Amino acid sequence: MAAIVYFCVVLVLVVNIDQSNLEVNAVNHFKNKNLYQISDNLYGETETMFFSEKNSVDILNDFVTGLAVNFESEYYKATWQPIGISNFKGDVIFDAYYESGSNKSPYVVNNKSYKDIKSIQLNSNVFDMNQVQISVGKKFDNDDYIFDKYNNNIPVILGSELDGVYQLGETLDILYYRKEFKGEIIGFLDSSQKIMTTKEPETILDRYIILPIMRFTEVPAITKENKIFVIASLLSQTNGRIVTDATPLEIRKKLDEIATKANFKEFSVIGANGIAINSIVRMTETNRSTLFVCVIAIFTISTILFMYTTAITIRKNVETYKVLLISGFSLEQIYKMVGYKLILTSVVGSILPIIPLLFIVQNPFNLLLNYLFAVLISSLLMLVIITMFTRRTFNRIDIVQKLKG
Known part of the structure; x- marks a missing residue:
């Protein structure tokens, strides 16, 4: 005995x-790094004027593509954005606004009842920099981050607390930026997986549905059905962080080159507040x-x-x-x-x-x-x-x- x-x-x-080593290795990617926040200036009259231009969506997409290409391993994008799930099986704790006590009632779109559920959309660098671990299934492939206008199916990864509520290979009816998708569950996260998001320096993913941020290789024709999705997706990808060793002058120079090539000037770049991140590292x-x-x-x-x-x-x-x-x-x-x-x-x-x-x-x-x-x-x-x-x-x-x- x-x-x-x-x-x-x-x-x-x-x-x-083992768990402690995983956490330390994850935050080490941010240790002594410079963080730069990119934010668009499109609001109010400026937004109205910009999108009144015929090629505004193409301009914005060129800028987003320039960020992804020029900062391939440094551009960090994790967006907290609730998604609608039709006939959601989970408990109330998965509601998008459960912690704040302001849960929203279900709503109907195209004869389907949706409920807003916790979700984060991220790019591949978020997985790499935070060393996010999958317990079963797989991570997103490179092609999953590219929008396919001929395919309404997208892969999703669920947090550990949703393991058992749903099964690997099951599909979800998803409403993402007012566009309907079929989400196929390709994996479940290990418990207590954490990432840095735009809202919080540390977010635990146990109750979240993870979607890949999808980039447009070619902007689809804007219609009444997809307009919100296309514009919201592009604006979301414009607002990200660069995690790098580069100096502010080097970053500013590279961003100016990208902006000039795309003919997009309505953005700001600031040194993001790294105090919270450094505190978490320490x-x-x-x-x-x-x-x-x-x-x-x-x-x-x-x-x-x-x-x-x-x-x-x-x-x-x-x-x-x-x-x-x-x-x-x-x-x-x-x-x-x-x-x-x-x-x-x-x-x-x-x-x-x-x-x-x-x-x-x-x-x-x-x-x-x-x-x-x-x-x-x-x-x-x-x-x-x-x-x-x-x-x-x-x-x-x-x-x-x-x-x-």
């Missing part, structure tokens, strides 16, 4: 260290350091307690060892026997905690390897210490002398 409890503690420590690193200290302390205490119970067992079995010596066993054979018993106890004790791990954690291979490595190191450490302790105990007891009488 002591071995099972001990290795359960080891498993819990390994899981926590806090995450501090949490990991604190966790490591706690892990070492708990591991040390657990190891001492386990060895203490083993030592008590050895003392209690002295009479048995006397019988073995009388039967012709040598002290070296008894030492080996104690070692073999410890190894067997460790094997049995370490296997049992793996069983719930296999059922609870999806894709547990890496976690399992880390756990087995920790088991191997701790078992070898205890084997050496217990063997030394056994020899010392036998020397103190002077078991040969006791046999004489």
Whole structure:
């Protein structure tokens, strides 16, 4: 029993260290980086005048394309934007405005009843910079970020709390910027996945539906049905962040070149407030350091307690060892026997905690390897210490002398 409890503690420590490393690695992409916020100036009269121009949508699309091409690995876009889901199966906690207490009533579009649900639309850099992990299924392909005017199907990835509410491969009727889509579920996120969004420096995705931000290779002809979708999509992609090592002067120069080529001037670029991001980076690193200290302390205490119970067992079995010596066993054979018993106890004790791990954690291979490595190191450490302790105990007891009488 002591071995099972001990290795359960080891498993819990390994899981926590693994999660801590994931969080630190994710925020490291933002550490000591310069963040620049791009915002369009299209509001009020300026917006009305701009979109009154015949080629305004093409101009905006050229600017968005220029951002995506010139800042391919640096342009960061994660937009908090509720989407309508028809006949949503989930609980009220998934409502877009649940936390604020201002949930909206369902509404009908084209004879379908929709409900506004939490959703974030993001580009591929968000996955990479935050190291977002998928528990089952797959991430978006490169083609998923390109709008196909001939296809109304789009892939979606669901947060961990929606796993079980929906299944992989199921489809959702989606209303996104007033345009209807069929969303195919291609994956589910691991629990506690976090990203930086325009609204918050840290957003947990457990209750969100994730959509790819779709770029237009060619702007579709504007109709009454798609006008809101096309314009809203372009404006959304215009407002993003650049995460880079470049200086403000370098960024301004590159943006001016993009704007001149696209003939789009209605935007501003400012150094985004990095205080919150840097605070999260420091806090995450501090949490990991604190966790490591706690892990070492708990591991040390657990190891001492386990060895203490083993030592008590050895003392209690002295009479048995006397019988073995009388039967012709040598002290070296008894030492080996104690070692073999410890190894067997460790094997049995370490296997049992793996069983719930296999059922609870999806894709547990890496976690399992880390756990087995920790088991191997701790078992070898205890084997050496217990063997030394056994020899010392036998020397103190002077078991040969006791046999004489």
